[in-house]
Amino acid sequence: MANVQLNTPVLIDGILNTNFFNGRVLAAEDLTALQTANAQQRRQLGRSIGDGVASGLEVTLGTDPTVTVLHVTAGLGLNRMGDAVALSTDVDLAITTTLQVQNATNGLFAACQPPQGMIATNLDCYILTISPASGLQGSAPMTSALSCGFASACASANVAEGVQFGLLPLGVPNTSNTTPLRSQALQLYATLAPQFITLAGLTGTAASNLEAQLAPSLSKFRNALAHLCFGTDVLAGFPANPFAATNGVSQFEEYGLLDALRDQGYLTDCAVPLALVYWTAAGVQFVDMWSVRRPVFPTAASELWSIFSGRRRIAEGLAMFLQFQEQIAWLGIQMGGLGSVNAQSWFTQLPPLGAIPIGAETGGSGAGAIGFLGNMTYRGPEFIEGASLQALMRSSFAYPPIDPATGEFIWVYTVRENIQALDNNLTTPLQAYIVFSNGHMPYKADARFDGSRWDYSNYALG
Numbered sequence: 001m002a003n004v005q006l007n008t009p010v011l012i013d014g015i016l017n018t019n020f021f022n023g024r025v026l027a028a029e030d031l032t033a034l035q036t037a038n039a040q041q042r043r044q045l046g047r048s049i050g051d052g053v054a055s056g057l058e059v060t061l062g063t064d065p066t067v068t069v070l071h072v073t074a075g076l077g078l079n080r081m082g083d084a085v086a087l088s089t090d091v092d093l094a095i096t097t098t099l100q101v102q103n104a105t106n107g108l109f110a111a112c113q114p115p116q117g118m119i120a121t122n123l124d125c126y127i128l129t130i131s132p133a134s135g136l137q138g139s140a141p142m143t144s145a146l147s148c149g150f151a152s153a154c155a156s157a158n159v160a161e162g163v164q165f166g167l168l169p170l171g172v173p174n175t176s177n178t179t180p181l182r183s184q185a186l187q188l189y190a191t192l193a194p195q196f197i198t199l200a201g202l203t204g205t206a207a208s209n210l211e212a213q214l215a216p217s218l219s220k221f222r223n224a225l226a227h228l229c230f231g232t233d234v235l236a237g238f239p240a241n242p243f244a245a246t247n248g249v250s251q252f253e254e255y256g257l258l259d260a261l262r263d264q265g266y267l268t269d270c271a272v273p274l275a276l277v278y279w280t281a282a283g284v285q286f287v288d289m290w291s292v293r294r295p296v297f298p299t300a301a302s303e304l305w306s307i308f309s310g311r312r313r314i315a316e317g318l319a320m321f322l323q324f325q326e327q328i329a330w331l332g333i334q335m336g337g338l339g340s341v342n343a344q345s346w347f348t349q350l351p352p353l354g355a356i357p358i359g360a361e362t363g364g365s366g367a368g369a370i371g372f373l374g375n376m377t378y379r380g381p382e383f384i385e386g387a388s389l390q391a392l393m394r395s396s397f398a399y400p401p402i403d404p405a406t407g408e409f410i411w412v413y414t415v416r417e418n419i420q421a422l423d424n425n426l427t428t429p430l431q432a433y434i435v436f437s438n439g440h441m442p443y444k445a446d447a448r449f450d451g452s453r454w455d456y457s458n459y460a461l462g
Helices: 028-049 180-200 204-230 258-264 312-335 366-371 386-396 416-424
Strands: 053-055 060-062 067-074 074-079 084-087 091-094 125-142 153-169 272-279 284-289 353-358 378-384 409-415 431-437
Touching: 053 272, 067 272, 067 284, 084 125, 084 153, 084 366, 091 272, 125 204, 180 204, 180 272, 204 258, 204 272, 204 284, 204 312, 284 312, 312 353, 353 386, 378 416, 378 431, 386 409, 386 416, 386 431, 416 431
Parallel strands: 378 409
Antiparallel strands: 053 074, 060 067, 067 091, 074 084, 125 153, 125 272, 272 284, 353 431, 409 431
């Protein structure tokens, strides 16, 4: 720690900008120093904005079953160092389980190399990441002091900025202090892994029957991994001891599997997580973006109260909602509908708010919700006005997820505009749906005079 004085510039480790003046002899090193200073200044701005995915960079599994390809759309992200990570065009990425380290000693991002080793893991799960990369392109003539102005050689003309993809194994620590959610994930993995080895050798009806048998466990495994990445199990202890801190830093500043990978040095500050990939002997079972993907958000204002003083939990609440909706859509495709899916058998955690599509044949009455909610404790479905829907969704990001196994109470709603449209014209392609929310959230279905519709309101007998 250096001693400094008031009203005196502190220049220790400051950015060095090239000072130009008439008569100065410039060398390549001076112009390189200027580029370096500009890059450092951009990184400062980038770090103040935050890290995450700004747009695009969506990951889906390729449609060819004979090759393992991930389709990544063009987009922009920011890593924790403040570097922009820009992919200018959609790409098809062939993935392998062997970590490939590229030599990038030349260029702008030589420091952003992937880790040199693999993580010991007992799961066939990987995190797809994207990092900045650079390389030399083109050629330009080069002269020397003795060449009389004539080119005597060539050198690289440009440094091109690009990206590189990485695949990091995601492991769930199996320790004596493991949480119930981690134990559940490990148990699900132990059940699924040998079954997928068996599935790899089956075809036809036998393969279809085993896939149907494994579907609920696979769904719960996907959901459990997502919430381990969200840190749901760790954050559950925050209300009991919010003052837990070490050296002025909250013990809840870091949580979840992504932070664990960063602490181990495998997920570097150069990398932006894009998706979680579950790759088994029978092929890729799912690609889950929102378990690890986050929108851009800045660091918290306080290290002691980081949960309240930053936007991380709000960003994760949004990611939790989107992960659930992505998984529900996936299940609808895999199972040919959600008729056989119920929360307690197919999910380990539910988001604080979710939207479930139900069959239009129910007339939008919400009867389709009963199958999904099963034996859970809930009230409804009750009518809410569409004017309340966005506010309800946004406020849910600050609430904890729902454990369907505990009997925790939840609210269930139908949206008046959706039901009214279905009642008025059932031939129009329109998706009926219900919305469930954490029971600790304020009740939103109270009828209001001149604010609710007579035929689409909730009544109480006095």
